[in-house]
Amino acid sequence: AQLPQNQQAKRKSIQLCKDYYRGNTNETRLIQEFEEHYQSEDAIRWYLKESFVRKLIHKALNAGDINFLYQFRFFIADLIENLQRQQQNILQSDETILNVYRGIKLDREEFNKIKHNQGKIISTNEYLLATRQMERAVDSAKRSTRKTDMISVLLHIQCDIKSMDKNILFGNIDQFSDDHDKHEVLFDFNTCFEIESIDDCDSLKIIKMNLSDQGQMAMRHFIELKQQQTEEMNLTIIVGRLLCSLGEYEKSKRYFQQLFNDANDEDRAWIEFNIGRVLALNKESNEARIYYNHAYER
Structure with a gap:
């Protein structure tokens, strides 16, 4: 099951963009257009624009800005879903x-x-x-x-x-x-x-x-165990995994803990597994084992 798109997060992310680009006429106009007309299927098109969306996401990814990434998770999830659809076209081609x-x-x-x-x-x-x-x-x-x-x-x-x-x-x-x-x-x-x-x-x-496929290997076994309970890994979880891959273990853990507070029971298994993974990579093996056990028991 997917976490529902968080409309409150969307409003907050747009407000963050407005605050950041206050006084910039061109970007403010684009932010207004985004707020009024954005649809999930437009994610790739908006990302390709030389505008606030791409600039701020790049900045947040490079800086490991957990607050911005968390607030903008609705767009990142849309972008990944759009990429999945485009990938199917390649996979089904010759x-x-x-x-x-x-x-x-x-x-x-x-x-x-x-x-x-x-x-x-x-x-x-x-x-x-x-x-x-x-x-x-x-x-x-x-x-x-x-x-x-x-x-x-x-x-x-x-x-x-x-x-x-x-x-x-x-x-x-x-x-x-x-x-x-x-x-x-x-x-x-x-x-x-x-x-x-x-x-x-x-x-x-x-x-x-x-x-x-090295970046995907760590979770394959867990995905196989859980595939009967969920169609695919929750897209918002990938943001936390990114922070982890960048070595931002504390930020990654806090991101997953924020997700955990808003999650349903099925999503919590995924999130607890990822908290355990962060702790294990940060050499906190005893605490990691606790989260792994919680994840597998759900």
């Missing part, structure tokens, strides 16, 4: 291997961190946009910048569509974009990639990455 690209600039320290992690798993702490058009991504990577000592990087992401974990979310988003020629794919936050290789090509560093 496509077997997905190849997409993203051109970025990295400073030398950031690049060396990735280089050091070659052969290992990395995860994103934001929604990742990539294009099926390599030339477009190369142009983005080579775009001039005022910053010095920046490295042009082409991310080449590959995925075996037919054998991937169904909990890894991504989807084609052309129909929601103002520029249908971009042929973009949007990946859910906390998506994991294995860095396969790093190569030089002229002035470009090419990082080849494979989509990995």
Whole structure:
């Protein structure tokens, strides 16, 4: 069972946006439009706009701002549901291997961190946009910048569509974009990639990455045990898992505790399991065991 969309949270999140952008005419106009006309099926379209929604979600994800993420959970849940629908279109197509690209600039320290992690798993702490058009991504990577000592990087992401974990979310988003020629794919936050290789090509560093199910493995056993009681993991829980994956254990625990207070009995099993997972990762094994036991006994 899903937690109901929290209209009070929606009103609070809109008020947060109004307060943040007070005096900004353009953003205030968009916030008003969002308040009056937003529907759940519009989530991807609103995220793709260069507006307050995308800016504030990026800021909150990067900062681990639990209060904003909690208040904006209705939109994050809508965005994930929309991605799930778009993913089904890919899964039901004849496509077997997905190849997409993203051109970025990295400073030398950031690049060396990735280089050091070659052969290992990395995860994103934001929604990742990539294009099926390599030339477009190369142009983005080579775009001039005022910053010095920046490295042009082409991310080449590959995925075996037919054998991937169904909990890894991504989807084609052309129909929601103002520029249908971009042929973009949007990946859910906390998506994991294995860095396969790093190569030089002229002035470009090419990082080849494979989509990995590593980020979903920890919960698979519990999901299988609970699948007869619930159709799918509650979408709002994923926000707390993101905070956990970023190492924000205390914030993640507080987020789940807030959810727990508003949850029904079925959702509480999921939430208690995740509180236990946070505690276990934070090496609080005795307390974690208590929450695990509560979850399995429900």
